[in-house]
Amino acid sequence: xxxxxxxxxxxxxxxxxxxxxxxxxxxxxxxxxxxxxxxxxxxxxxxxxxxxxxxxxxxxxxxxxxxxxxxxxxxxxxxxxxxxxxxxxxxxxxxxxxxxxxxxxxxxxxxxxxxxxxxxxxxxxxxxxxxxxxxxxxxxxxxxxxxxxxxxxxxxxxxxxxxxxxxxxxxxxxxxxxxxxxxxxxxxxxxxxxxxxxxxxxxxxxxxxxxxxxxxxxxxxxxxxxxxxxxxxxxxxxxxxxxxxxxxxxxxxxxxxxxxxxxxxxxxxxxxxxxxxxxxxxxxxxxxxxxxxxxxxxxxxxxxxxxxxxxxxxxxxxxxxxxxxxxxxxxxxxxxxxxxxxxxxxxxxxxxxxxxxxxxxxxxxxxxxxxxxxxxxxxxxxxxxxxxxxxxxxxxxxxxxxxxxxxxxxxxxxxxxxxxxxxxxxxxxxxxxxxxxxxxxxxxxxxxxxxxxxxxxxxxxxxxxxxxxxxxxxxxxxxxxxxxxxx
Numbered sequence: 001x002x003x004x005x006x007x008x009x010x011x012x013x014x015x016x017x018x019x020x021x022x023x024x025x026x027x028x029x030x031x032x033x034x035x036x037x038x039x040x041x042x043x044x045x046x047x048x049x050x051x052x053x054x055x056x057x058x059x060x061x062x063x064x065x066x067x068x069x070x071x072x073x074x075x076x077x078x079x080x081x082x083x084x085x086x087x088x089x090x091x092x093x094x095x096x097x098x099x100x101x102x103x104x105x106x107x108x109x110x111x112x113x114x115x116x117x118x119x120x121x122x123x124x125x126x127x128x129x130x131x132x133x134x135x136x137x138x139x140x141x142x143x144x145x146x147x148x149x150x151x152x153x154x155x156x157x158x159x160x161x162x163x164x165x166x167x168x169x170x171x172x173x174x175x176x177x178x179x180x181x182x183x184x185x186x187x188x189x190x191x192x193x194x195x196x197x198x199x200x201x202x203x204x205x206x207x208x209x210x211x212x213x214x215x216x217x218x219x220x221x222x223x224x225x226x227x228x229x230x231x232x233x234x235x236x237x238x239x240x241x242x243x244x245x246x247x248x249x250x251x252x253x254x255x256x257x258x259x260x261x262x263x264x265x266x267x268x269x270x271x272x273x274x275x276x277x278x279x280x281x282x283x284x285x286x287x288x289x290x291x292x293x294x295x296x297x298x299x300x301x302x303x304x305x306x307x308x309x310x311x312x313x314x315x316x317x318x319x320x321x322x323x324x325x326x327x328x329x330x331x332x333x334x335x336x337x338x339x340x341x342x343x344x345x346x347x348x349x350x351x352x353x354x355x356x357x358x359x360x361x362x363x364x365x366x367x368x369x370x371x372x373x374x375x376x377x378x379x380x381x382x383x384x385x386x387x388x389x390x391x392x393x394x395x396x397x398x399x400x401x402x403x404x405x406x407x408x409x410x411x412x413x414x415x416x417x418x419x420x421x422x423x424x425x426x427x428x429x430x431x432x433x434x435x436x437x438x439x440x441x442x443x444x445x446x447x448x449x450x451x452x453x454x455x456x457x458x459x460x461x462x463x464x465x466x467x468x469x470x471x472x473x474x475x476x477x478x479x480x481x482x483x484x485x486x487x
Contacts, residue, residue, distance in 0.1 A: 009185040010127050014136055016181030017120045018143055020083060023174045024116050025144045027109070028052075029151025030158070034167045037159050042099045053217050054103045058110025060398045061209040065202055066115040067122070067391025068251050071384050072197070074190030075123050076182055078387075082115020083182075087175040094165030118391040123186070125378035125386055130325075134316035137371045141310035198247045204240035205251055208233055216406040253388060260477050261380045262389055265373035266396040268333060268472035272369055273400025274465035275336055278408050279305065279362055282458045283343070285412075285438065287355055290348055290452045292442030297352050304356040308363030313371050325372060326478055332368025333473035335361045336466035343459040348448060362466070369473065370397070376476070404465065408458045415454030424450050 035051060070078040089109030096102035124136050158166050211233040215226060244250035257263055280302065287298040312332065319328040339361030346355060377389045417425050428447055431437035441447045 008127070008187045012181055012185040013123065013127065014139070016178045016185065017123065017136075018139060019174055019178040019181065020079075020116050020120055021140050021143045022147060023086070023171050023178065024113055025147035026151040026154065027113075027171065029147060030155040030167050030170070034155045034159050034164050038102070038164050038167075039099065041164070042096065042102065050103050051099070051106055053213070054107040055110035055113070056398075056402060057210060057213045058107045059113045060213065060395065060402060061206050062111050062114030063118050063391045063395040063398065064205065064252055064388070067118055067387040067389075068249075069197075070115075070119055070122065070387035070391075072190075072249070074188050075119050075126065075387065076186050076188055079115055079119040079123070080179055080182055082112045082119065083175050083179050084112070085109075086112030086116065087172055087179075088112070090168040090171040090175070093168040118394040119387065121374060121394065122378070122387045122390040125375070125390065126188070126383070130375050130379055131317055131320055133375055134313050134320075134371060138310050138313035138316075141313045141367060145306040145310050196247075196249055198243070198249055198251050201240055201243045201247060201251045204236050204243060208237040208240055211236065213402060216403055252392070253385070256381070256385060256389060257392065259380065260475070261376050262392065264472050264475045264477075265377045265393050267475075268369060268373055268469045269393050270396040270400040271465045271469035271472060272333070272336060272366055273397035274404030274407070275340060275362065275462050275469060276366055276397075277401040277404040278458060278462035278465065279340070279343070279359060281405060282408060282412070282455055282462070283355055283359060286343075286346060286452075286455045286459075287352055288438040289441040290346075290448055290455065291350065291352060291355075292348075292439065292448075293352055301352050301356040302359055304360035305363035305366075308360040308365075309367040309370075312364040312367030316368060316371050319368070325376065326476055328368055329372040329376070329476055330470070330473045332365045332372065333470040335365025336369065336469050337463055339363075339365065340459070340463040340466040344456065344463065346456075346459070348442075348452060369469065373473075373476075400465075408461055411457050411461050412454050415457040416450065419450045419453045428454075 031051070038051075066078055066082060086109050089105050089107075089112055092105040092108065093102060096105055120140075121137075124133055124140075128136060154170070155167060158164070158170065211229045215229050215233065218225075241254070244252055244254055257266065283302055284295075284298040287293050287301050288295060291297075316328065319331070323331070339358040342354060342358035342361070374390060374393050377393055378386050381389045416428050420426075420428055424446060428441060428451060431440045431447065441451050
């Protein structure tokens with residue numbers, strides 16, 4: 001039978017997983033801190049956002065492909081290829097001579113990163129029984145939490161003391177250690193069979209995803225450009241679905257996505273991804289731009305989310321035993337709209353602790369939803385489908401993050417234009433482009449009230465997304481979850 005062999009050293013493989021996770025987790029925060037210095041040296045500020053978008057596009061687009069390849073050829077070789085590509089991109093980023101070349105190398109980083117997160121989680125599912133995974137996933141969540149603190153500090157120190165290239169090169173020793181760890185200590189028995197790789201479906205999927213992501217990122221482009229992109233997205237998407245129905249080895253198995261445990265998990269994680277990116281981006285704006293608090297207070301309020309996530313994963317095993325898998329999943333998903341609803345009651349006189357409470361509830365619920373849904377998905381399929389199934393859930397959440405960030409940003413802008421009546425709207429947009437613009441908004445009563453109402457539109461959107469995640473979790477079949485709880 002295919003799977004992880006008994007000669008695998010689980011502890012050292014987990015250490016390698018944590019190293020790879022830390023490398024990916026700190027990448028975003030470190031680069032964000034250093035980007036003003038990088039742009040100052042390389043120029044090309046108009047393409048600033050594409051430094052981040054290129055990475056995200058490549059990562060989101062390749063997740064499903066890596067999941068399928070891992071099911072065919074095994075986790076270890078595909079994961080090691082992904083890490084190698086990420087390290088190659090990191091090395092080249094440090095040598096970038098223009099912002100355009102940096103964007104290209106960041107895309108290469110993203111292509112590698114697309115393998116790391118879904119496949120490390122798949123390996124955890126291969127290594128551990130359901131009731132044991134909470135501890136490992138809790139450690140991984142703790143790494144993400146630590147990176148939120150370490151990343152910005154490390155970025156600031158590197159930029160001050162060294163060349164900005166070390167922002168990217170710092171990944172290389174960490175990645176090499178992870179590569180060595182997986183190469184030596186992970187032993188598996190992949191299926192020995194010839195499988196035709198669906199290159200046509202792979203190409204169509206990439207075209208459909210890239211055009212979709214470009215549309216939502218560059219939504220202010222001209223109508224002719226958007227129309228061409230939309231047509232390309234629809235046509236390539238339709239051709240992709242048709243190709244997947246005809247091939248023996250589809251990149252995305254429509255039959256797999258049709259299974260109720262997987263379909264509900266994908267839907268729940270997609271909407272949870274929208275809610276998660278919403279609170280991550282909108283809450284700091286509210287705490288600084290409406291409540292008039294410092295960035296430190298804003299960061300502390302958001303940190304409650306980062307505390308809640310790993311805490312819930314550490315406690316998941318106890319919840320499984322006391323209330324069962326399905327109740328844990330649904331209870332966690334219920335905490336998402338509960339926390340989001342608190343945000344609707346924020347006003348200019350509210351204490352930031354209320355915002356932190358809402359963030360904590362959403363983080364705690366997200367931890368339970370993420371861990372439990374992935375565990376149910378992994379245990380509902382055999383080894384040869386586990387990589388694709390896990391990647392599907394991770395892809396759904398990442399896509400939710402991407403689409404949610406754009407949608408909520410548009411909602412905020414619509415709210416500003418609706419309540420700002422021209423002059424105030426222009427002043428708010430101008431303030432948001434300034435270094436200390438958020439403190440200006442909080443200090444001018446007229447601007448503060450308009451910004452408050454606009455952000456509440458975004459909070460309402462977060463509530464809707466969180467509620468949809470809860471509804472999707474309610475559709476999880478009881479039989480599958482109870483079966484896992486007994487295993």
